[in-house]
Structures are given as C-alpha cells and as structure tokens.
C-alpha cells in the first residue's frame with residue numbers, strides 16, 4: 230500500500246472513531262433524563278396520584294375533628310368502626326383516615342359470598358417437576374413431583390406487611406367469616422386452620438390496623454353484628470351536619486354555596502314528605518343531582534323545569550327502593566313537590 234493510501238485509510242479510521250464518539254455523545258445527551266434511576270422516575274407519578282385522590286376529599290372542621298378522633302384510636306392500636314346510613318360518607322372518610330397513616334392500604338368489601346379462603350388464601354394451581362433418568366438408554370426412569378401453589382389472601386398479606394385494612398360494609402359478610410377477625414384483634418395472629426398450610430398461624434405486623442364500616446342493621450342484606458366482634462371495636466358515627474354536607478356538595482360538584490343549599494334542601498324536603506323511606510338523605514344522591522346539573526349546564530333553581538327533571542331522575546327510583554311508594558309516577562310527584570318547597 231502506498232504511503233498516500235495508508236494516510237487516507239488512517240484518516241478514514243480516525244474520522245469513523247470521531248463519528249462514533251459523537252453519536253454516542255448525542256445518544257447519551259438525548260437519554261439524559263432517563264439516566265435517573267427507575268426509583269427517581271416513578272415516585273413523582275405516585276405522589277401525584279395520591280394527591281389527586283386526596284384532593285377530592287372535602288375537609289371541614291367537622292371532618293377534621295372526626296379524623297383526629299379516629300386517628301388517636303388507631304394510633305393506640307384499636308380498630309375503629311364507622312357507622313352511618315347509606316351515602317353518609319363512611320367509605321370516603323375511611324379512605325382519608327387510612328391515607329393519612331402513611332402505611333399501604335388494602336380494601337376489602339364485605340358480601341355474603343366472601344369466604345375464609347378469599348381472606349386467607351388458597352391453592353391456585355399445581356406445579357409439577359419431572360426428573361428423567363435415561364443415562365442408560367435401555368432403562369427409563371421418571372420421577373414426577375407435584376406441588377400445590379399457595380396464594381395468600383388479601384387479609385394475610387395486609388396483616389403480615391402492616392397495612393391499614395379497610396373492611397368496607399363488613400356486616401354484609403357472614404358472621405362465620407368475620408369470626409376470623411376475633412383472633413386477629415385479640416391475639417394478633419391469623420389462624421390458618423383449614424388452609425392446608427404447614428404453619429398454624431401468621432403473626433400480625435405491629436402497624437397493622439383495621440377500619441371497619443357498616444350500615445345500620447335495618448338495611449337489607451346486612452347480618453347482625455356479633456357482640457364479640459363489636460366489643461373489640463370503637464364505633465364512631467358518621468352523620469354530618471347540614472353545613473358539612475353542603476360544603477361537600479359545593480366543592481365536590483363545583484357549584485355555588487346557594488346551589489348546594491338548594492340541592493340538599495330538595496333531599497331534606499323529600500325525606501320530610503316520605504318519612505318512612507329512611508335513607509333518602511344521601512350525599513351520593515345530592516352529588517349526582519349537582520354534578521349532572523353542573524355538567525349539563527342546567528340552572529340549579531327550583532323554577533327550572535330541567536332541574537326538576539334531574540331531581541326526579543335521580544330520586545324517583547330511590548323513593549321506590551326505600552319503599553316510600555310503589556310507582557314511578559307517584560315517586561316523581563313526591564320529588565316534584567320537594568323541589569317546589571325549596572322556592
């Protein structure tokens with residue numbers, strides 16, 4: 230190779246090196262933000278989610294006080310039980326109390342079909358391993374091992390890891406199922422009998438605690454609460470004043486204070502009119518009316534026909550559900566009267 234050729238091929242190699250180096254530099258610059266460890270990337274999103282969830286919670290002097298009372302019981306190791314009529318705000322309050330404890334939160338919703346297996350865990354399949362010995366071709370030896378796969382239930386996981394457990398509507402589960410909670414609250418262990426596990430129990434983490442919620446016994450589909458369990462809980466009633474309720478409607482549905490007053494007024498008048506239909510006074514129904522009116526740009530005004538219609542749509546079915554009357558025509562008339570009375 231001539232000297233000239235050698236120089237040009239060296240130059241080409243040097244050029245290539247430089248190009249490679251530049252490409253790498255560019256790549257590392259482009260990926261600079263990603264150079265933060267995965268731990269740096271995820272928490273801001275998580276924090277944002279947490280903030281979003283809690284941003285929706287409307288705080289008043291009354292809710293603050295209730296949260297404080299609940300928190301000091303939990304802090305001292307006692308489980309609490311929030312009781313109140315449907316739509317009173319028990320679940321929202323339980324979630325808020327739990328979020329403030331800075332422990333992971335697990336939520337279980339009671340129902341009559343829930344079993345010990347759902348709470349404790351169970352066998353979710355089989356794993357088999359095969360050992361084939363054909364070292365000597367003519368001899369074929371096979372050994373099969375079958376192992377059952379155990380998946381811990383939500384309760385076991387929460388108790389072992391020290392979560393705050395929200396057991397929502399616990400009195401909808403059968404008392405036999407809820408008996409499990411007696412050992413947890415009294416002996417701080419979860420018994421594993423009947424689970425085919427080698428160990429007899431799982432110890433409960435010191436930070437583990439439970440927030441129970443329930444409706445009063447008059448509600449359909451609710452089992453009587455066992456004395457033994459109730460004895461171990463501190464029961465707090467959730468029954469907000471008109472002021473707190475209107476504040477929740479105002480801020481959550483993003484309406485004016487006087488509009489929140491009109492909406493809650495409709496519900497109060499309706500409850501007056503059909504006293505036997507206990508349960509009509511629900512923050513949930515009030516939020517539905519206010520939100521629909523707000524989103525559909527309907528004026529929250531008893532003179533407005535569309536507003537009356539929204540109230541009838543949301544509430545007529547509820548009047549029938551709570552046995553205030555038996556037909557939609559009658560229920561709609563009752564709701565219309567309740568709206569008129571707020572003028």
Ligand SMILES: Nc1ncnc2c1ncn2[C@@H]1O[C@H](COP(=O)(O)OP(=O)(O)OP(=O)(O)O)[C@@H](O)[C@H]1O
Nearest residue numbers: 285286287314315316317318319320321477512513
């Ligand atoms: N302080 C609050 N801030 C914001 N929203 C609230 C507040 N309290 C209650 N709510 C809202 O009111 C509605 C009813 O509340 P929630 O579901 O907690 O009632 P509940 O008593 O658990 O009802 P149920 O017994 O039927 O389950 C929900 O939409 C909830 O988000």
